[in-house]
Amino acid sequence: MSSSFLSVLIQRQAGKYGDRVALRYRDYKTETWIPVSWNQFAATVKTVSNALIELGIGIQENIAVFSQNKPECLYVDFGAFGIRAVTVPFYATSSEAQVHYMVGDAEIRYIFVGEQLQYDVAFRVMLLGSQLKQIIIFDREVKRDERDQTSIYFDDFLKLGEAHPHQAEVDKRTSESGNGDLANILYTSGTTGDSKGVMLHHSCYEAAIPAHDERFPQLGDQDVIMNFLPFTHVFERAWTCWCLSMGCTLSINLRPADIQKTIKEIRPTAMCSVPRFWEKVYAGVQEKINETTGLKKKLMLDAIKVGREHNLDYVYKGLTPPPVLHMKYKFYEKTIYSLLKKTIGIENGRFFPTAGAAIPPAVQEFVLSVGINMVAGYGLTESTATVACENDNDHVVGSVGRIMPHVQVRIGENNEIMLRGEGITHGYYKKEAATKAAFTEDGWFHTGDAGYIKDEHLFLTERIKDLFKTSNGKYIAPQAIEAKLVVDRYIDQISIIADERKFVSALIIPEYKLVKEYAAKKGIRYESMEELLQKPEIIDLFKERIDTLQQQFAHYEQIKRFTLLPHPFSMERGELTNTLKIKRNVLNKNYAAEIEKMYEE
Incomplete structure (x- = not known):
């Protein structure tokens, strides 16, 4: 053995x-x-x-x-x-x-x-x-x-x-170790209820690592990796094991808040992250464009337009871009795109796996347009991370890529994504009932995510458990609405309220800095953030921006009322999981008064 x-x-x-x-x-x-x-x-x-x-x-x-x-x-x-x-x-x-x-x-x-x-x-x-x-x-x-x-x-x-x-004794135990041994127990931070210990055996890693070698032959011992997500998170953990197996050099970022600084010190070739990182980059660029005027602004907007056409309409569809478009793209690559990458600290970046939440399509389009190889993917703690992901020049905006070679996927009832394979957990530690409920009789794992497969690409539609039913019997997918709105530069965080309610409302954490700047520009006087966020001019500003963004939603999916909150959602108050996902049940409790007020006649 x-x-x-x-x-x-x-x-x-x-x-x-x-x-x-x-x-x-x-x-x-x-x-x-x-x-x-x-x-x-x-x-x-x-x-x-x-x-x-x-x-x-x-x-x-x-x-x-x-x-x-x-x-x-x-x-x-x-x-x-x-x-x-x-x-x-x-x-x-x-x-x-x-x-x-x-x-x-x-x-x-x-x-x-x-x-x-x-x-x-x-x-x-x-x-x-x-x-x-x-x-x-x-x-x-x-x-x-x-x-x-x-x-x-x-x-x-x-x-x-x-x-x-x-x-x-060490040598004896090492020689007796095998892939049937348990390697880790990872407790899920859980947006609902008590956390469960996901068991990952050595066999899970031994299936996942070679599958990544196959999908990404370009990773090698010349790569410099930035470890930004916590090692506790299955995404960073499995990625790190794979990077070590490829002989990469790891650069370990201690404090998540320091990433803007450390990434510029290291200038990595690869880093895995969550969409939030790229949302911040996108917001920063939108901010810059808004502050700029004249020719410079024109150039920046044209660079993004050219990049989108070149990459999304041609390159990622396997087509050759027209010569003039290609020339323009090369010009912007040497000027605007390279300056942007240098400013972030990723000018040596070769690829950036991103997963953990839905990537807002506007963010994904922008990042790919400027030539940053962000690789969208999807996985769970229970699947030892990656179930599906893209590869170089294999980007379809909105999809999470192709199924990995070591995983089988089938679409079950309610369009649920079901998994089977060597990389899937054997179950939850000491929780027989939860383990039994997680698998079908014939061994398929319930992900709780809904989706579909088109042209070999997997698309996620919603969390089945997260679907809201309004009191008029209409179903709402809150994440789809949130992903659409969080790209607005004035919105930092948003949580949709709709379950058992007669219309959709929202709790919004504004970008406080931008709201203050807006107030200064408009000469709005205020004593506190609470006071400022209740000013009619500020509420109108948000109403206008939300209405513009939600035009494509059905009438019953549109936000009718919202509350601007003076403090961000926090882990200390239990409103966010360790991976920064919103705990809706906690928000419903903590902001019960604000929510009820939105539904008063």
């Missing part, structure tokens, strides 16, 4: 690449990026495996990693895979209640934490009484609670395995 792929991956790559750089992380004190070679990476993984055995970690025992993106997350992951342990990553923003639940559910004895915030939460959970035995802290700057007698820092943990006291 051969060892599981991930249990030997780093050691194998060290044998191949030696002192080449495997990953970099940012030192915030010196504002420099510290390189780690493949040899150093492999040595640390070996030490972690020994230290875990020193702690008494058993075969298939669960250990938790509660941290933002740090190299240590990868050291622990691969060190654990080497001894057949299971890693359970928690989002860095998880609340005390969530951590308490996951630690209990997965019977965690050892938890690795990143910074002060995670340490404080983990220590409070420990005080509540659980089987947590020890906290191991990545960041030396973390101040321990004076009651804390057991926690250790990561460098002290490494000392336990430095002399490799258990190497014979």
Whole structure:
């Protein structure tokens, strides 16, 4: 029996690449990026495996990693895979209640934490009484609670395995590892109810990774990757395993808010992200166009028009663009497009997988028009990420690409997308009823997403569970309306209300900066954001913009009333999941008064 792929991956790559750089992380004190070679990476993984055995970690025992993106997350992951342990990553923003639940559910004895915030939460959970035995802290700057007698820092943990006291046991476990072993339990942040632990076995990764090699032969050991999404997220996690297997260099972004800065420091060739990143880029460019006048404005608008024609009408349809159009495109490529890419920090960018939510068509069109190779895709935690995705010059706006070679898809009743294949989870940890409900008798997994396949491309239409039925019996797909409106530069976030209501309304988080600028320009006086957002001039501004954008919707789908909110939706108030999806049931509760007011006669 051969060892599981991930249990030997780093050691194998060290044998191949030696002192080449495997990953970099940012030192915030010196504002420099510290390189780690493949040899150093492999040595640390070996030490972690020994230290875990020193702690008494058993075969298939669960250990938790509660941290933002740090190299240590990868050291622990691969060190654990080497001894057949299971890693359970928690989002860095998880609340005390969530951590308490996951630690209990997965019977965690050892938890690795990143910074002060995670340490404080983990220590409070420990005080509540659980089987947590020890906290191991990545960041030396973390101040321990004076009651804390057991926690250790990561460098002290490494000392336990430095002399490799258990190497014979490590080697034995590695050789006995196989794809039937459990690799991870990923708790879904869930827009409804309690989170479920999705079990991903080594077999899931061993099916997904070669399928990506087949779909993207262009990824290789010259690529520089920016790790921007949390390693906890299945998209970044599976992508990272694949990138490491291809010998790419990882650049680990610690704080999501810093991405605008770190991406310019690294200038990566590839990065996976969620549509929100590109929505911000799109809004920024729209902003720039609106501030510009005269010839410069004309050129920018023409560049986007030419790009759209060249790429969407010709190149992506496999057609040759007319010579004049091609010349114009080449001119803009050297001037406007390249300046835009440089400004973002992606002038070396080769491809940018994007998934996790619906990509507004206007955003997708714009990004592809200016020659940024954003690759739309679709996947779930339960499918070890990618179910379908595009490839170079294989873009159809609105689609999430072609089905991956290792996945089978069928369209079930209510147009539900059903999945089968090696990459699909075996079920939810210790949740037999939920696992049984998730699969059909003949083994197809229910995604809860509706869609259709046309010309081998998969299109998503809505979340089946998310469909709203108005009190007049009409069905509304809230995401379709939200995706249409969120591209407006004055709208930052939007949530549609319609379920069991007689018409559609919306809660809107405006782009506060732009609203203030508008008020200044129009000479509108106000004391607070609350006051400003209730001014008739501001409400009229939004009404006009919404009406323009929703013309193509049926009358019953159009927003009749809306409320502008003075504060953004937040994770702290439970309104957003860890992956920034809106929790509609929480919004309905938190903004009950505002919602009722919109439906008063």
